[in-house]
Amino acid sequence: MDVQQLTQRIEQLGIAASPAAAGSAGSQLLSYFFTPKSGSKHPDNAEQDLKLVVAAIEEEKNLGPAKALAASVGLKDMRAVSGADLEKLLGRTRDQASPLSLPPSLAPSTLLITSTSLSSASTVSLPSPSDPSQSLSLSNEEWHKALLQLKQEGVALKEAEFFLKGVEPPKPAAQKAAGAPASTASTSAAAGRVAQADLEGQAGVQLGLTVKKEQSVFGDWYQQVLIKGEMLDYYDISGCYILKPWSYGIWQEIQTWFDRHIKALGVSNAYFPMFVSSTVLEREKDHIEGFAPEVAWVTRAGKSELEVPIAIRPTSETVMYPYYGKWIRSHRDLPLKLNQWNSVVRWEFKNPQPFLRTREFLWQEGHTAFQTKAEADEEVLQILDLYRRVYEELLAVPVIPGVKSEKEKFAGGLYTTTVEGFIPTTGRGIQGGTSHCLGQNFSKMFNITVEDPANPGGDKLHVWQNSWGLSTRSLGVMVMVHGDDKGLVLPPRVAQLQVVIIPVGITAKTTEDMRKKIEDEADRIAKELVKQGLKAKADLRDGYTPGFKYNDWELKGVPIRLEIGPKDLEKQSVMSVRRDNGVKGALPIADLSSSVPALLEQIHHDMLNRARETFDKSIVKVEEWEKLVPALNGNNIVVIPWCEAEKCEDEIKDRSAKESVSGAEDERAPSAGAKSLCIPHDQARFGSVEGKSCPNCGEKAKRWTLFGRSY
């Protein structure tokens, strides 16, 4: 068909199609054409038959190679129509073809199998029949009209579902087009796979992100990048998530590093039971007050009601400290430094957020006891610095160490130090990990004392205690800071795959010998890098294009892609592509064992520096109140010369919340009011605070303090 014919065709089909808007969210159409193999014995597969399978591009991964696709929808002994034949039939190349290119003459001999995802997609994009360089965007209603028209012309219609690994169909359009001919959606789904009814309620998943980090509801982007990047999956109990190997492996990297460093400080690991009796849990009233509303209670075992309900630990202070009182009998038993790697349960009723707010989460909790305050103070900072290093040296996430205000400190503790992170996209601060000095409050509560060696027989000394924790929340921060529109961007030192090697440039003309050479070399390079201690592999999956593989590994955030094709092999080099910034460069194969580790390190530093630059730029120094809320609204946090009065902190929060543009607080969203994030240890970077006044109350400022909206 020529252009004119095709334009007519659109009219014929009764479609009010409009050019697709850039970045529109609808499903882009993929078309596959099959025809029976010559000599096919199947009577169903008459020679003139054309089978056309269409699906959303997001489902590409599901479809597999053409042969498997045909099989999955029950087409037997078919072959894909060659490009030349397709041009003869439709006057269009494969990329330009769609069901709309189908001339009426072919309709009676065509079977069109459409993905169920398309019948519920809000829009369907496909090559414009009139101008194949353009895309057309059809509304749901228009798409169904077109199908109805094709049906009336004699096309046989079927639907199939294409779900594969971790991939589910797009969510139905919010409003189904009124009057859409439901009958076109045949229920005789030939094949494919049906989502399990009992797993309903889990988020829908598509290959590739359908939302952009900066231009959409951030939570949608975050959820997509986690699920499509295979970091986690939703679970059928709200607020609980499955940590898949891709994220759990990162947590193990953090564990290994942190475990080694705390052992060097003399900390030992132990394991205390997950259960706490109510009497012990409730011993420290102030402490438990904060946790009580979130405590999960076991009341039944088998069919027996327990005599006394038993709590699942929300944290282990009250689990452990009675035994500290028992074990610590003399100053010789000090310091006592124990750590646990475990999970705790806080049954929050607020909207859950993967990694950030979950009902069960993994963490480490350290609990230490010292004879003197000086020792406790020293350890608080040693641990805090390890937390800083976890973020900066492993996750390439910059954080600011400091101390929490009295209002924000750990309930029942003496003071709390924190490493504060920043999510640029939302302009919010996020607490990265906290190291508390508990003072003597708990030791008095649990009677943890020693004889004062300096005053035998005199008053007992209550020990000085610390507790400190870092959780899988750190993984959420990492994802939020580094991820982009293509998916995850994993920091190289913790990525579970650091380098993926992909054969390229293999066409129909490539000899089998050359193909094997390239694949063997890709595999050899991978093995060589693994020998160097790197995490590398060659992606030799059959039936997937290099482009598909690029997208796949970009979505999963692998730091370096190495491409190797016939010309590379000739030049004995590979093309490296960095995930973090897309920069390409040729690397001689002979040097890979040094150039790749160096490049990984470079990526780490670049990621950290870029994120730090953004963080630094987003800290606005505010000395007059009028500038505070505008700064917040510009997605920044602020540093102010602060009086450190608790009343003033409350006022700042209320005042900034009221003045915020988005005054209406959404239960899902973090608060719009500014809380104090921390009083940075590094005061010098903000200059002298001498003589400055608090921008809220006008009182004399004590220290520079970070305020901001936060998670």
Next chain:
Amino acid sequence: MDVQQLTQRIEQLGIAASPAAAGSAGSQLLSYFFTPKSGSKHPDNAEQDLKLVVAAIEEEKNLGPAKALAASVGLKDMRAVSGADLEKLLGRTRDQASPLSLPPSLAPSTLLITSTSLSSASTVSLPSPSDPSQSLSLSNEEWHKALLQLKQEGVALKEAEFFLKGVEPPKPAAQKAAGAPASTASTSAAAGRVAQADLEGQAGVQLGLTVKKEQSVFGDWYQQVLIKGEMLDYYDISGCYILKPWSYGIWQEIQTWFDRHIKALGVSNAYFPMFVSSTVLEREKDHIEGFAPEVAWVTRAGKSELEVPIAIRPTSETVMYPYYGKWIRSHRDLPLKLNQWNSVVRWEFKNPQPFLRTREFLWQEGHTAFQTKAEADEEVLQILDLYRRVYEELLAVPVIPGVKSEKEKFAGGLYTTTVEGFIPTTGRGIQGGTSHCLGQNFSKMFNITVEDPANPGGDKLHVWQNSWGLSTRSLGVMVMVHGDDKGLVLPPRVAQLQVVIIPVGITAKTTEDMRKKIEDEADRIAKELVKQGLKAKADLRDGYTPGFKYNDWELKGVPIRLEIGPKDLEKQSVMSVRRDNGVKGALPIADLSSSVPALLEQIHHDMLNRARETFDKSIVKVEEWEKLVPALNGNNIVVIPWCEAEKCEDEIKDRSAKESVSGAEDERAPSAGAKSLCIPHDQARFGSVEGKSCPNCGEKAKRWTLFGRSY
């Protein structure tokens, strides 16, 4: 006083004392004598005053050096009475002295402070006043009578409690002596430490084992060795225990080793939530039937009743497999191999046993899925061999790999393989770890299917699944197999301290310079060994004798002790003492970095070989029924040519239980009947089974099978 005087004294005190029976369990008395320092300004401490502190020897660790002891009971400015002075006062050396050596003339000027542990001890042993080479054993009643008599003679009485790190007073005598003068137990406990009321119900702890492995109720020995060896502590919720660093560290060694090996098999770690919805949990009816009576249910969060109760996982098949159904979409997604390191909860109502039967326990659970049975079969054995290696290569515990009978296999699985261990002291088998082939049962239940690549469009293939688990039970087996009357014996490869270096031969005459030289050298050697990658330290604790330190580290099972004194230093050698067999040998200091690792390896092999020899000797080949129960009663297990009929297995259990000498089954004790333990993979070691008949039913034997009493 001379012997006659002392004999009279016993009569005077009205004591019906009897010589102490060898190995009797009562508390042995320790006596400390103090007198005011000359020039003391304290008017309370008149020159003629004698202060006598007595405690149980089990509390020695608590008492600390004499100076600290005096301070802890409120005695100020006192010094220990010299040996010479003591002989003058009492006519007895320090070792021979006790409150019973106190002549009436000294009574009015004596303050006697007794440990509360003694007033409730079932018996008190002390040097006989008439024959100091003998011990006298006083019943609780007699002890109180003696105290009453001393009080009447003018002795002032006080009680104090001496609890230190992990040490609690002996359990009260089962029957308090009728008419014992309670008033002698003054409640004005001068000092020391009071056990926390809320921790009651925990087992009492004493330094050093008071029971022998072979001569007592094995459970008592096991409990003591775990608590005194600091492997664990009891917790205030029954069936839950605290894993202290000494045991948790061993678990981490197992984790590190096993994790590395399963990763080499392509297994990845993940984390699934601890909670399961009741619908999912109960999906597989047969499977859940076994677990249902032990499931702990969360029904409340904060003050809200949950709409639907939520279970805590007893195992994760039903937690994970719905997602396997979702993730496995094609044969390309196979094999799927995930493992979890987590804790599971089985709320057993049977008597708990540390490590062996606990309500929460740590384990790993692997869950894998394959396209073919052959792959699943292969992995079952690969994992089983890793379990064997954990036992043999890490814990030095021999096990026998084999397959479980149909009756004993995992409910819902196809077949179960196991590594079976053996506890010689009780003559019982113990299951060490199981690797199950689940067949296609769960994949049918949870609809985990793939397209058959050999038959596209044909029937779906249900995947073949395995699950396999190893728990902290392994630590219990290790303790039971290796421990002895002195305490733990830790296998060197997992011990958290492999070598302890103890300065010896330092007396009052040793110069300060020499003492420092020895201590420095001990420390230097420790550091040198640590540099070699060993776990070593020098025990330089002040105020403890070498003997005390020997006992302490023997109790805790440290594989090698190195003693270094002035003569050793001169010869540039140290004396090594093996924990496993007590063998001593001089080792040149210059060679320690090679000789110590070699010795550790030797110890490992010797421990394993000794345990294997015992295991092998305890497998009695039985071909006639009459010999079966006698073999069991001789603390053996048996291997029989077995017909493999389930009915026959039931009969063997019933018949052997009835014929057992200790027919009365104790709820605490494992069953007296013989269960099938496993059908060993290595059949050849038992010779040909051809032509043999089952000793129970007389049917044709299929394979040699291990039967025995078991845990």
